[in-house]
Amino acid sequence: MSDAGPLVLIIDDEAPMRRFLRVALVAQGYRTVEAGGVAEGLRRAVEHNPDLFLLDLGLPDGDGLELTRQLREWSKAPIIVISARGQEADKVRVLDCGADDYLTKPFSMGELMARIRVALRHAARWSPRSEPVITFGEVQIDLSSRTVSRGGRALRLTPHEYKLLTTLAGHAGKVLTHRQLLLAVWGPGHVEQTHYLRVYMAQLRQKIEDEPARPRWLVTELGVGYRLRGDGDAP
Amino acid sequence: MSLRAASPWYPGDLTMVIEARWRRAVAGYAAAIAAVGALTALGVIISGAVEPADVIMIYLLGVVAIAARFGRGPAAAAAVLSVASFDFFLVPPFFTLAFEDARYAITFTVMLGVGLATATLMDRLRATAEAARSREAQTATLLSLSRELALLRSSPAILACAERHIAATLNHPVTLTAEPNVAGAGALSLRVPGGPADEIEAPALRGSLEAMVGITAVALQSAAMAEEAQQSELRARTEELRGSLLSSVSHDLRTPLASITGAASVLLQGSASVDEQTQRELLQMIHEEAARLERLVRNLLEMTRLSAGAVRVHKEWVPIEEPIGSALARAEGRLRERPLTVAIAEGMPLVPLDVLLFEQLLLNLLENACRYTPEGAPIELRAATAANQAILEIADRGPGAPPGPREALFERFTRGRVGGGGVGLGLAICRAIAIAHGGAITAEDRPGGGMIFRVTLPLADAPPLPRSEEGA
Numbered sequence: 001m002s003d004a005g006p007l008v009l010i011i012d013d014e015a016p017m018r019r020f021l022r023v024a025l026v027a028q029g030y031r032t033v034e035a036g037g038v039a040e041g042l043r044r045a046v047e048h049n050p051d052l053f054l055l056d057l058g059l060p061d062g063d064g065l066e067l068t069r070q071l072r073e074w075s076k077a078p079i080i081v082i083s084a085r086g087q088e089a090d091k092v093r094v095l096d097c098g099a100d101d102y103l104t105k106p107f108s109m110g111e112l113m114a115r116i117r118v119a120l121r122h123a124a125r126w127s128p129r130s131e132p133v134i135t136f137g138e139v140q141i142d143l144s145s146r147t148v149s150r151g152g153r154a155l156r157l158t159p160h161e162y163k164l165l166t167t168l169a170g171h172a173g174k175v176l177t178h179r180q181l182l183l184a185v186w187g188p189g190h191v192e193q194t195h196y197l198r199v200y201m202a203q204l205r206q207k208i209e210d211e212p213a214r215p216r217w218l219v220t221e222l223g224v225g226y227r228l229r230g231d232g233d234a235p
Numbered sequence: 236m237s238l239r240a241a242s243p244w245y246p247g248d249l250t251m252v253i254e255a256r257w258r259r260a261v262a263g264y265a266a267a268i269a270a271v272g273a274l275t276a277l278g279v280i281i282s283g284a285v286e287p288a289d290v291i292m293i294y295l296l297g298v299v300a301i302a303a304r305f306g307r308g309p310a311a312a313a314a315v316l317s318v319a320s321f322d323f324f325l326v327p328p329f330f331t332l333a334f335e336d337a338r339y340a341i342t343f344t345v346m347l348g349v350g351l352a353t354a355t356l357m358d359r360l361r362a363t364a365e366a367a368r369s370r371e372a373q374t375a376t377l378l379s380l381s382r383e384l385a386l387l388r389s390s391p392a393i394l395a396c397a398e399r400h401i402a403a404t405l406n407h408p409v410t411l412t413a414e415p416n417v418a419g420a421g422a423l424s425l426r427v428p429g430g431p432a433d434e435i436e437a438p439a440l441r442g443s444l445e446a447m448v449g450i451t452a453v454a455l456q457s458a459a460m461a462e463e464a465q466q467s468e469l470r471a472r473t474e475e476l477r478g479s480l481l482s483s484v485s486h487d488l489r490t491p492l493a494s495i496t497g498a499a500s501v502l503l504q505g506s507a508s509v510d511e512q513t514q515r516e517l518l519q520m521i522h523e524e525a526a527r528l529e530r531l532v533r534n535l536l537e538m539t540r541l542s543a544g545a546v547r548v549h550k551e552w553v554p555i556e557e558p559i560g561s562a563l564a565r566a567e568g569r570l571r572e573r574p575l576t577v578a579i580a581e582g583m584p585l586v587p588l589d590v591l592l593f594e595q596l597l598l599n600l601l602e603n604a605c606r607y608t609p610e611g612a613p614i615e616l617r618a619a620t621a622a623n624q625a626i627l628e629i630a631d632r633g634p635g636a637p638p639g640p641r642e643a644l645f646e647r648f649t650r651g652r653v654g655g656g657g658v659g660l661g662l663a664i665c666r667a668i669a670i671a672h673g674g675a676i677t678a679e680d681r682p683g684g685g686m687i688f689r690v691t692l693p694l695a696d697a698p699p700l701p702r703s704e705e706g707a
Contacts, residue, residue, distance in 0.1 A: 085533070088591060106529055195552040195585060195698055202554040213556045213577040213616075214563050222561040223591045 005029040006120060009050035011041035011067070012082065013060050021054060024109050030116075038062030042070060050077060052119060055099070057083040057090055065094050072098035078119035082107075088223035095177045095224065102175065102224070118173035118230070134169045136217055136230060139208055141169055150208065160185055161204050164197075165228075168218070172230035175221050201226060263305030267313035270297045275320040282325055290325055291346050298350045302357030310357065314350025318343050373443040376404050380447055384454040393458060397451040401425065401444065411448070413455060423452055472542070487531060491524035498524075530602070534660040537595060541667040548592065548671045552585040552698055555618045555625065561590075562597035563616075569605045573614055580619035585697045588672055596668040596676075599661040600629045600688050608633025608685070624674075625692045632685040641678040665690075 008030050010021050015036075022032045033048050035041040038061050045053070053071065057064045068079055078100040083091050091102050100119050103111060132144040138151040148155045148165065157165065167184045168176060176184075182191045190196060201220075205212040219227045274297045278290040294317035302310035319332065322343065326334050334340075380400040387393045390413060398411045410426045425448060498517040501509060509517075540546050556579060563570065563577070604614050608631045615630045636644055645666040646659075662676075665688075669676040674692040681687045 086591075106526075196700070198552070198554055198557060199585070199700055202556055205556070211577070213559050213579055215560050219564070220557050220561045222558065222594055 005031055006051040007031045007033065007048060008052045008054060008116070009033045009035065009041065009044055009048065010054045011035045011037070011044075011059070012054070012056040013037055013058070014056070017056070017082075021112075024112060025116075028113060038064075038067050041067060045071060045075065049075070051123075052077055052116060053079040055079055055081050055094075057081055057087055057094065064090070065097055068094050068097050068099050076123065078123045080115055080119055092177050092179070092224055095175065096179050100174060114173070122171065122174055134166075134172070136169070136172065136228065139217070141166060155207050157204075157207065160200055161207070164200055165204060165208070168226060168228035172228050175225055175227045177225040179225075181225060263301070263309035264312055266305060267301050267309040267316065270301055271313055271316040271320055274317070275324050278321070278325055287321075287325060287342075291321065291342070294321060294346070295349060295353065299353050299357055302354040303361055306361065307354050307358035310354030311351055314347055314354060317350060318347050321346070369440065369443075373404065373440070373446075376400055377443070377446055377450065381450050381454075384450060387454065388458050388461060390455055390458060393451060393454050397447065397454075401447055404440075404443065404447070411451065423448055423455075488528070491528045491531075494524045495521050495528075534599075534664060537664050538660050538667070541664060541671070546592070546671065548589045550587040550589055550672070552587055553590055555579060555583055555586050555627070558588070558590050558594045558597060559616065559618070562594045562601060565594070565598055566601045566605070569602065570614075572610060573605070573612070575614050575616070578615070578617045580617075583618060583620060583625075584694060586625045586692060587695055588692060592668045592671065596665045596690065597627075597629075599665050600690075603661050603688075604629060604631040604633070604686075607631075607636075612685075620694065623694050625694055627690045627692075628687055630681055630685060630687045632681075632683075635680055635684065635686055636678065644678050645676065 008025055010018050010025075010032055012018050012021070012034075013036050018034050018036075022034065025032050033044050033050060035044045038059050041053075041055070041059075044050075053075075055064055055067065059067075064081065068081075071077075071079060079094075079098065081091060081094050081099050081102040082105060083102055084105050095102065100122070101115050103115055132142060134141040134143070140149050142148070143166065146162065148157055148162065163185045164181065167181060178194050178197055179191050182193060182197055185200075186193065186196060201218065202212070205215050205218050208218060209215045217229050219229050221227055271294070274293055278293060282290060298310055298313045298317060301313040322332055322334060322339070323330060326336075326339055328335065380397065383396050383400075384393055387396060394411050394413060398409055401411065402409050405427060407427060410428075412424055412426075414422050414424070425444070498521050502514060502517055559577065559579070563575075601614070608614075612632045615628075617626075617628045617630070619626050645662045662678075666676050669690055669692070672692050674690060676688065676690045678686060678688050
């Protein structure tokens, strides 16, 4: 990437964390702007109109949720939330509110870069995935004929399993919350029925994964949702 | 009106706001008039066929019935009315209170006397029977109240329970409020808006109310004391934990920090004597030691949260594969060189568990297995159900734990072996999480060498699942 690489706004109150992120991002060809809190973050966002936000959830001067809401009023740039373990409920709220993905501290460079790549790729695509065939590993989803095959053999999926798989595949590499998936597959009447989703996910893994208890593609984001790991998105 | 509650700790006022109830008395007098009217009509019809003395008997029967049903006042009224009606309608000259035969003076006096005496006797009988019945009911109420109160620990629950019982006794809604003041004492007040005054004034019921309020006061006091005892025990345990944490942890925190600082300072000097391979080794060490510190701090925080009771178990219906898969993914770095088999029983039902806490439990067991067994030693993970319990086992082929009781492994700051690199919190956390789920964790020696850690969790009726669909 040239010196016109994507601009990332880092909103984190911890200076060492900001420094680590800046060094890591600049080394990969990104440009960075930094802010130490909610108010400064909003100001910098308006000034620079960044291509991506890295937002720490534990900011001292305000709520990451509120900031996400305000950013979403005018910016479509992806927001990746950085949080500590144990903040799952906050993460889910921010994701349901318009954030795109999250990273749990401590994370590696590889994970950070993979998340940023996925987020930017999804942001660049204005319309839903247009190519009729999605492939990951041995699995192939043909959207035009509504068929799924694994290693060349056709798989029998129920309508809900198919919907679940295609929803995840349409956002490959990106986390989808339980609520988002329930809404997409079962509709607004079932957003609290998390165990439906879990049961269907287990069935889908039985059909798609070599070792369902150690899934390679349909990854659980515990307490948050699920993610389909796209080809090349592995950290 | 106020009642004194029979409790040394709650010497409160029992206040009752009552509106006298007239309706019932009015109904009694109306019934007396109606009964006398009806009997008079009957008397007029049959007077040709029977002696006047028989008609008097019919009147007396009416007085007895009114006395039995409505008490003394209406019965006395019925007696007087009977005499008057008898004279007016059935004794010549008719339709006047005058009478010709002087013998009727005696008849009327006797009739009035017998009527009034019957009224008094019946009323007394009725009162005695009613008192016996209500005493029995009150004793039963008191018993069930004290039994229920013995199970309750919070003041609002105790007050609500007492309110329910008192309301049932009075057959009228009541409010019971406690206003605590200094030194644990307080006032209990009972309000009965628009309640039946005559009944509450009755000594038997009043005594029973006092007893109920007294029992409630004692229950409130013991709940307050129990809460205080629990608080101070929690404080003491937190203190104890803090003390042992400091002494045990300071060493474990300092060691990795010293390695990191040392390695970083060497790298910063950029001395020519440090070749590229050594630099890489130092960086690797910094990375590993920092990861170790992270695990340590995470375990410390988790243990502190668990033992302070700050953790709320948020159970959800989950396929057991899900937390297992997630824990295996998180432990991937440490498991990379390990032969690992996962066996989940066919048809395993959904298990009610807190996914995040349970993942932590699994992760600690896996890290434990990695830490205390030689590299390359296999690890097995099994899940099954038996006797309405979910059973999860992690078995290794390591050297096993040193001799001694196996439960001791789960105590805080107990290390399987010196030099393992942990603080001895991992298994204590596992036990706390298992207990928080209403389950248990045990360790035993594995036949043929190694250890088996077994977690059991209670199963319950699973929630309704979506209807199965036709294949697409």
